[in-house]
Amino acid sequence: MHTKRILYSLLFFCLLGLSASAGPIKKVLKLIEKQKYEKAEKTVLRKLSKDSLNSGMRYAYARLWVTPDYPEYHIDSAHRYIIQAQSDWAISSEKMKKKMKKDGLDSLGLQAFKQQVDSLAFARAQAADTLAAYQYFLDEFSDALEYRTARALRDERAYQIAKRENTYESYLYFLRTYPDAQQAKDAREFYDILLFEEKIRDKKLASFRQFLQEYPNTPYRKEAEWQILQISTASNTPESFQAFMKSYPNSEWRSKVLNRLYWAYKAEGKSADFVAAFPSEAFTDSLVAYQSQVPAYSLPIREKGKYAYMKENGELLTDFRYTQIPEEDLCGALVRDFSVVQSEEDVVVLNRAGKEVITGDWENITVLNEAAGIFALSSDQGDQVYRVGEGLLELPMAHQVRSLGNHYLALQTEAQGKWAVYSLGGHPLLSAEWDSLHLVQEQVWLRKQEHWTWLSRKELEKVADGNLSPWGRAIDRFSVFEEEYVVIEQEGKKGLLNAEGELVFSAKWESLARVDDRWMARDSLGFQFFSTDGKTPYLKNLSQWAVNSLFMIAQSQQKWTVLTRSRYDFPSFSYDSAQLLGEHFVWLATQDSTWLLFEGGRKLPLSAQDKIRVRRPNQAFDGEVEWIEVQNSKGYIRVFDQKGQEILNNITETPLYLAEQAIVADKKGKKGLIDGQGQSLVPMKYEAIGNYREGMVSLLLNKQFGAYLLTEKKLIPTQYERLLKAYTATVLLAAKGGKWGFITSDNQPLSEFSFDEVHYWTDSVALVRNDEAWSVYDFYEDDYLYEDIENFHFIRQSAEENVLQILTPSGYGIYSSLHGEVVPPTYNDLLNLGTAEQPLYFAEKHVAEADFYVVLYLNAKGETLHKQVFTPEEYDFIYCDN
Numbered sequence: 001m002h003t004k005r006i007l008y009s010l011l012f013f014c015l016l017g018l019s020a021s022a023g024p025i026k027k028v029l030k031l032i033e034k035q036k037y038e039k040a041e042k043t044v045l046r047k048l049s050k051d052s053l054n055s056g057m058r059y060a061y062a063r064l065w066v067t068p069d070y071p072e073y074h075i076d077s078a079h080r081y082i083i084q085a086q087s088d089w090a091i092s093s094e095k096m097k098k099k100m101k102k103d104g105l106d107s108l109g110l111q112a113f114k115q116q117v118d119s120l121a122f123a124r125a126q127a128a129d130t131l132a133a134y135q136y137f138l139d140e141f142s143d144a145l146e147y148r149t150a151r152a153l154r155d156e157r158a159y160q161i162a163k164r165e166n167t168y169e170s171y172l173y174f175l176r177t178y179p180d181a182q183q184a185k186d187a188r189e190f191y192d193i194l195l196f197e198e199k200i201r202d203k204k205l206a207s208f209r210q211f212l213q214e215y216p217n218t219p220y221r222k223e224a225e226w227q228i229l230q231i232s233t234a235s236n237t238p239e240s241f242q243a244f245m246k247s248y249p250n251s252e253w254r255s256k257v258l259n260r261l262y263w264a265y266k267a268e269g270k271s272a273d274f275v276a277a278f279p280s281e282a283f284t285d286s287l288v289a290y291q292s293q294v295p296a297y298s299l300p301i302r303e304k305g306k307y308a309y310m311k312e313n314g315e316l317l318t319d320f321r322y323t324q325i326p327e328e329d330l331c332g333a334l335v336r337d338f339s340v341v342q343s344e345e346d347v348v349v350l351n352r353a354g355k356e357v358i359t360g361d362w363e364n365i366t367v368l369n370e371a372a373g374i375f376a377l378s379s380d381q382g383d384q385v386y387r388v389g390e391g392l393l394e395l396p397m398a399h400q401v402r403s404l405g406n407h408y409l410a411l412q413t414e415a416q417g418k419w420a421v422y423s424l425g426g427h428p429l430l431s432a433e434w435d436s437l438h439l440v441q442e443q444v445w446l447r448k449q450e451h452w453t454w455l456s457r458k459e460l461e462k463v464a465d466g467n468l469s470p471w472g473r474a475i476d477r478f479s480v481f482e483e484e485y486v487v488i489e490q491e492g493k494k495g496l497l498n499a500e501g502e503l504v505f506s507a508k509w510e511s512l513a514r515v516d517d518r519w520m521a522r523d524s525l526g527f528q529f530f531s532t533d534g535k536t537p538y539l540k541n542l543s544q545w546a547v548n549s550l551f552m553i554a555q556s557q558q559k560w561t562v563l564t565r566s567r568y569d570f571p572s573f574s575y576d577s578a579q580l581l582g583e584h585f586v587w588l589a590t591q592d593s594t595w596l597l598f599e600g601g602r603k604l605p606l607s608a609q610d611k612i613r614v615r616r617p618n619q620a621f622d623g624e625v626e627w628i629e630v631q632n633s634k635g636y637i638r639v640f641d642q643k644g645q646e647i648l649n650n651i652t653e654t655p656l657y658l659a660e661q662a663i664v665a666d667k668k669g670k671k672g673l674i675d676g677q678g679q680s681l682v683p684m685k686y687e688a689i690g691n692y693r694e695g696m697v698s699l700l701l702n703k704q705f706g707a708y709l710l711t712e713k714k715l716i717p718t719q720y721e722r723l724l725k726a727y728t729a730t731v732l733l734a735a736k737g738g739k740w741g742f743i744t745s746d747n748q749p750l751s752e753f754s755f756d757e758v759h760y761w762t763d764s765v766a767l768v769r770n771d772e773a774w775s776v777y778d779f780y781e782d783d784y785l786y787e788d789i790e791n792f793h794f795i796r797q798s799a800e801e802n803v804l805q806i807l808t809p810s811g812y813g814i815y816s817s818l819h820g821e822v823v824p825p826t827y828n829d830l831l832n833l834g835t836a837e838q839p840l841y842f843a844e845k846h847v848a849e850a851d852f853y854v855v856l857y858l859n860a861k862g863e864t865l866h867k868q869v870f871t872p873e874e875y876d877f878i879y880c881d882n
Contacts, residue, residue, distance in 0.1 A: 037070050171194065175191060302878045304320065596644075720734040
């Protein structure tokens with residue numbers, strides 16, 4: 001302070017201008033100069049007491065306050081008095097002003113001295129170099145020349161304090177307190193980022209959403225929306241992306257969201273729904289245009305050593321620029337979304353519309369998930385994941401990448417290393433700590449050392465938001481049960497998960513079984529019969545149980561009950577014994593009675609000597625039709641249907657059960673046919689009845705074959721050499737003289753008996769073989785429509801059209817039931833590279849003399865779409881030998 005006062009004193013006396021004559025002001029200043037401070041102060045105060053508007057005395061007093069050796073040295077007092085001096089000067093009379101000017105004082109002098117006082121105050125603030133010191137100067141010396149400099153120094157000091165605290169609150173206080181500071185821009189940036197980091201510190205979805213709700217204009221909106229997108233859509237479902245778009249319709253990520261939404265729809269087989277929902281959207285990969293340009297299928301063609309791809313109508317999808325294509329592409333009818341091909345420079349991925357969606361100097365490109373547009377791009381440094389329409393995902397370089405269904409990715413960053421799980425958008429879900437993993441149903445199964453755990457899709461959504469630990473349960477093994485459930489095992493006990501990965505039963509049961517939509521679980525107390533959700537026990541502590549198609553029987557405390565499976569009525573354990581018979585009957589017994597229980601609840605009392613046998617059709621049995629025979633002690637048999645209706649009685653020979661409405665009865669070696677109600681269809685006179693097929697029962701009498709048509713209730717007499725065959729519902733094939741011919745269901749001939757073999761073609765035209773040659777024969781018109789066919793195979797068989805590839809002595813051709821000869825049989829080889837519904841024929845002629853191949857690509861009508869000539873060497877590059 002002493003040094004500063006010397007400096008102030010030098011400045012003071014340099015500025016002290018006095019004239020030769022001594023007036024009141026000069027006398028006071030002289031006293032100050034002589035350090036007679038007390039006398040000087042008394043003089044000033046006496047003058048001011050007599051004249052309160054004495055500008056000169058106030059000026060002198062101000063000079064006293066900043067005299068360095070003055071014991072009461074006080075800059076603020078000097079400032080107050082010089083301000084008052086200036087104020088008094090302004091209202092002083094001209095006479096007074098002249099008098100003061102003679103005494104060496106004028107307005108310029110006052111102002112000059114005021115500026116020196118301001119400078120002393122500023123130097124004081126600088127010496128303190130504190131926020132308070134600068135603020136005080138600014139508050140009290142607001143018109144000082146140093147004001148701007150002081151304000152800048154004040155702002156810098158305040159900014160440094162904010163930086164030292166480094167919180168969004170400190171920067172917010174700075175911005176609110178000093179909005180015009182030079183540092184405001186930097187402070188705003190620090191405030192924004194620290195606010196963002198503080199508000200989303202837990203990285204939870206709710207925090208990001210709340211942040212945008214509270215601070216909608218934040219410069220970190222894009223990043224917040226990205227995190228919301230990544231977390232909320234980790235399950236990769238259309239619904240999750242649509243929910244995001246609804247919440248953030250103007251998001252900068254809209255085009256990316258639309259791209260992901262398209263592939264989510266595509267993965268569910270609903271890409272057409274996407275196009276319908278967003279018909280006018282334009283975004284990165286032009287997916288709407290892609291959809292409209294997709295051909296029914298494509299196939300490769302080759303010219304001058306390069307491949308191109310062609311649509312089903314012959315139009316080119318691509319240029320001739322690819323040197324290698326997958327070998328399976330040569331066989332055409334490509335309906336997959338992508339093909340990985342090779343150009344001279346790059347590995348290329350073509351989409352179905354022929355657009356190059358990936359290209360680059362990669363070692364290899366592998367399709368990870370075609371439906372989701374996910375690829376692995378391999379280089380010498382590892383694999384990177386690429387998504388069509390989005391590009392490379394921000395994922396670690398991987399040693400191995402796997403797709404877990406349509407929702408997740410598994411990455412192994414090192415050979416034999418641990419596995420991590422990410423969303424298809426690249427959001428980390430599970431860290432690299434798993435020895436192996438699998439997708440089962442909609443659950444991700446994870447193994448660590450000897451134990452497994454699982455996470456459902458809903459749980460993985462929580463994991464994505466950091467709300468669930470993946471290792472909350474551990475089991476020994478698991479297995480898929482009935483395609484929609486998973487059985488879990490822990491220490492020999494079993495539990496059950498549903499398709500959503502929710503626990504139906506915890507792992508505490510010895511066994512589990514499905515009964516309709518309910519569950520039978522066994523523990524140490526017996527079998528417990530539960531409701532669908534596994535929560536409500538319907539029957540408890542059963543010792544035995546069994547089911548057939550209609551009934552369930554169960555034993556508890558040595559008593560049995562029977563329940564109808566369609567209703568599961570409240571049970572009554574009232575039987576001593578129970579046994580299922582076949583799929584539709586139950587045998588029940590008490591101490592003194594036995595019964596047969598039929599569908600609908602009908603009971604048939606039985607005697608102790610009755611023998612019971614369940615009968616089924618003698619051909620393929622599907623469990624739908626059964627009969628039960630009751631034979632009494634005398635050997636007489638009664639036959640009952642599933643509802644307990646008696647259809648035969650007092651017979652001694654066991655019937656032959658052909659179908660629900662076709663039962664062969666036997667009487668003294670002669671056989672007849674009855675329907676399901678016991679009514680006679682064919683009299684008891686035949687040697688054999690059987691071979692039920694397509695509503696027709698074969699009959700044999702005197703080594704001649706006939707038939708009974710159940711639907712039309714018509715009898716074909718036994719006059720043919722072989723079993724009859726149905727050609728249509730009203731046309732049959734019958735044999736005489738070792739040859740086949742056509743007859744009606746009324747046994748009227750339609751053709752001669754002259755064919756060695758017959759294949760169906762249409763309801764009125766057949767493929768028939770005479771000796772070694774096949775023909776197309778109209779049996780109603782007795783007309784051969786096409787002949788000399790050596791061999792054939794069907795390209796298409798449908799109600800609309802049948803199409804044959806035929807081989808004749810002159811070569812291969814195509815014949816259609818609608819169009820006749822489509823491709824003349826003149827080719828050395830002929831392949832369908834299209835589909836059955838939309839064929840595209842590869843027809844080849846080998847010109848042996850010139851040793852070249854002429855190749856034509858023909859449409860379903862036989863029209864030429866493309867024609868080429870190949871040398872033998874080139875031909876091998878285009879021919880499909882599958």
